[in-house]
Amino acid sequence: MADVEMKDAKSKSDAKDDIATPPLSPVSEIKSNVTLIERAVSTLEPRFTIRVLRSLTALRKRLDDKALCDAISEIYPQDSQVRSSLLSWLPASPTQDESMEVDPSPSPKTPSETVPETEIYFRLLILHHLLASPSTYSEAINLANETVQKIQSLNRRSLDPIAARVWFALERAYELGGELSDARHLFLAAQRTASLRHDDETQASLINRLLRSYLHYSLYDQADKLISKTNFPTSAPNSQYARYHYYLGRIKAVQLDYTAAHTNLQQAIRRAPAPKLAPGFYQAVHKLFVVVELLMGDIPERSLFRHPVLEKALRGYFDIVKGELPVSYSVRTGSLSQFQTTLSAHAVSFESDRTYSLVARLRQNVIKTGIRRLSLSYSRISLRDICVKLHLDSEEDAEYIVGKAIRDGVIEGRIVHEKGWMECGGQKTGYGPEVSEMFSRRIGYCLELHNQSVKAMRYPLNAHRKDIVDAEGAREREKELAKGIQKGEIDEEDAMGGDF
Amino acid sequence: MSSSKLHPLYKQLLRAFTSRPSDLKTSGRLLAELKVVLIETGLIFPQTDYSTQDLVIAREILEIGAFWSIRTKAMPSFDRYFSQLQTFYNDYSSILPHSEREFPIRGLNLIRLLIQNRIADFHTTLESLPLPADELIANPFIRHPVNLERWLMEGSYSKVWNAREEAPAEEYKFFVDSLMGTIRNEIASCEEAAYESLPLKDAATLLFFRSQSEVLDFAKQRGWLIDLTRGVITFTQKGEEKLEIPKEKLIANNLAYARELEQIV
Structure with a gap:
């Protein structure tokens, strides 16, 4: 039907x-x-x-x-x-009845051009x-x-x-x-052939095919190994690059390497075609991107959720952000439980996006962000207050959690156990080696951009011949000039003056 | 075919392993013999068609092997059994009946990754479990390691400590000791960063030690300074890192810029 x-x-x-x-x-x-x-x-x-x-x-x-x-x-x-x-x-058309004979191994010797x-x-x-x-x-x-x-x-x-x-x-x-998994051995064999033949386009396409097939079956281990063993060809077209970065971002996010995941997803977004042309890809990348951004402790921009292509797809994620906003900004009461209700309300859609476990990881981030905000706003705060503000179960827990945050470098400070409070260290000044590092990274990016655009320029074949002819002519003229000077026919000063 | 040897040996193993208390020594010997038989019959990495019954037996032998390695505290051996079982769990899942030992073993593997502090591996393994995400919480064997991981990441070490006896299967208890070791080291490294000094008594409670002598031993291992008369541990301070200008790096960077600019102009 x-x-x-x-x-x-x-x-x-x-x-x-x-x-x-x-x-x-x-x-x-x-x-x-x-x-x-x-x-x-x-x-x-x-x-x-x-x-x-x-x-x-x-x-x-x-x-x-x-x-x-x-x-x-x-x-x-x-x-x-x-x-x-x-x-x-193709289904038989009335005029081509004799063409129904299938020729399994036709040798393509086309008579025409x-x-x-x-x-x-x-x-x-x-x-x-x-x-x-x-x-x-x-x-x-x-x-x-x-x-x-x-x-x-x-x-x-x-x-x-x-x-x-x-x-x-x-x-x-x-x-x-x-039967997606049945095609995997085909891809693997073809990938080997393609890399031997330096067939970059096919190779790029095949690596993406393989990654997709692995991730479809949640085989993150194999996907990670494939990436570490292959080189993604640099000359690959943008569309392949966008996919590759997306898969890479997925894998890195699962492995808790959020910074790498963030960079990759950003690249994927930049290289993706315009949102109206390929809304599916755009939405999929953004779903993951929002989660990773939240996991890194940042809040995605609101305007992202109002984007016409994304608005509907990201609704569940927006609720999570709304649920988390109070926690990270003012550590208001009840937001952890609100987070939990949002999570269960949208469980099905997260499940189909395969982001459920990532979203579930946000819980611990909520706490971490909370501690960071506290350490910025107080110079000294008692463990009991932390416990109350973050809804932790006991002061003992609070002490461990703060200790861990200090060790992980989330906050600067120390715990004074006898008095039961946390002292927050002063903020670092903005000048140091990090600044020059930041600068050099940006300068590097600009230079890279310049070099890439030079490389992307195209030159017509044999155009340089003309230059060669010109150069030869110039050399001839120079020789004549030199000869003339030697003979004393032309005064050297004159020649110079003429040149200028 | 040597599969005639497979069945009697398997029955012996089953008897030795299920007897209470289980006969670990005999089981170990039988496992070694069975492994040879499995390799001879090619059941260990099944490639061609075998009867479902043989495959189930092979799987069961490997499962017993995995449990046996945990009881004898042989981690590398558990690792090997687990990777051999992967074939049966993943590739044959549509052919073989579901094994009731599958999730306990997967859970044990997760805890092992946790103890060895391989968090990234933990998450990739978790992600590739053949369960929808909300059932992960419902399955007691998986819920335990998932909760442990969450508490460890949060830093709620006392919850981990309290949960140590709530193991869903007997084998999980074999991990408690090494789990405690991991936690203590975690806490200790936190303390080093977060405190300047700490009274001995409080250190003992924080580290879940019962007696002072245990704390002293532990402190000696980590190289903490102990003032016995005041009863205070002082943590060696990492000296304030001096702000140094990374000269060589700066020079190298500037030279690189000069070269690039040269190319442009």
Whole structure:
């Protein structure tokens, strides 16, 4: 039932799309993309391929069987093997009855000028199309496996960006098919191959696939080991980087390394696409980010919770913040119990976000933040008062807790046991080696930014030839000049003056 | 096949281990023999198909091994048994019937991580438990270590002290002594940082010692100064760190800036 409905809805939206955007039908867009890919291969410029792949998300939603069939028939000649093997993945259209024969190992000897990249691109499109409806998931898995084998046997560097996307589609196919863990050994093997071939794009994509698969099954240990054993390629595209940082942030947060988690999540947010384009990712990162920020003892900005994309998703977290605010600012009564009620009220949503245990850890942070605030506002406070203000069970507990806070460097101060109070140490002055460290970190960041932007500049091929010619000409002229001076024809002073 | 040896040996082990008081010596000998049998039959890292019954027996042998190592206080051996059991708990969870010893053993592993102060490992292990988060609190074997960890992190050491007898399984008590050792060291390091001096009597209560001589021994270990006539412990002060300008680092930084600027201009 659901299936039929979905298809109906899809065809409707397709029809609407056709009316709404007459300038570029999917078929013509695919065709122009194919020319771009061919240009990319002939000029060795991966950026054309990347441009094609950028339009994939938008194109994906408008694909249907007919558009794909038409595009394939127009690109490939009638007798091409690739054509029949591609068409075999689509539901039979009345004109192509003979193409139903599946050719499991077609040798891609295209008679015309089409490159294998084009074929893989078509396979990628078909894959995304198959993934759009649940009834074709198993087909999608088969197609993905076959495509991946093909890519590996072709071993072409110009194929890498497309290959990375194919791996993504493979993962998606396995996940929707419900057997994500079955794909893990495939990823591991491919990751080894990719790193041997210095295939950075595929490698980046595969590392993310693996991390996702590990984290999906809560295998943090394995994920951590994978990270320590692999180098994430620095040339990876932003979208992969954003994912990688997000996974890294997750792992670090579980391992209590909140500072590292915070930096990684911040990077993920910065590298993520605009919130309106990819709201899911944006929300997921922010959920974790808010929790980590709270765990570090900071309060996230209120404006974050009013962001149109985030407002709904972060509601539970906002309640936690509201619950904690009183504790950290004025240590008002009852907030710990309020924290507990919020926690149980939103347990289900935290559970599905997989942040429950992280949020539960906040409890001890509430106490720690409380002590820090107390130590800032009092120069001397009795243990009993601490006990009352923080709702601790006994003075004895308070003494231990304060002692631990002093040792962990949360506060500066000492306990005077005989008198039963805590003396808070004076604040450090703002000048010291830390300042220069801070400066050097910021300067380093600016320099890094400059260097990165220099690296990101593109130069057209062979443009430097012109400079060489120019330089040679200049040298010639100089030689003549020198000769002239030697002969005494030109006065040296004159020459100098002329130059200036 | 040597699996014919497996069953009688397993029965002997079960008898030796479940008898009261359990016969640790015989169990140890039988475990060593059984391990060889398990390796010979390939059951220790099962890769091909085995009958469910054999797998259950293999799992049970390893579980007994884990308990046995705790009773004989052999931590490295427990570690080994536990990692061998991982295969059975994680990869075979859909095939094998649930073992009632699984959660006690997982809980014991958590406590072990806690005692060795491997907090990051503790949390990753906790996160990978096959339980939804709110059931973690409901399961008595897991709740115990989770609570201990929370109190330890908060610094509520007295709660840990009071909970030491509330162990959900007999084996948990074997950890009490080492747990107390961990707590005392934690408290001691806190005291060193937080106090200038402390009366002996109060130190004893803070550290959960019953007699003064125990405090004296402990103080000697940590190198505290004791004034017996006044009955006061003085903690050696770490001298105020002098503010020193890190010259070399500054020079290196400045040189690096100069080089980068050169490149830009």
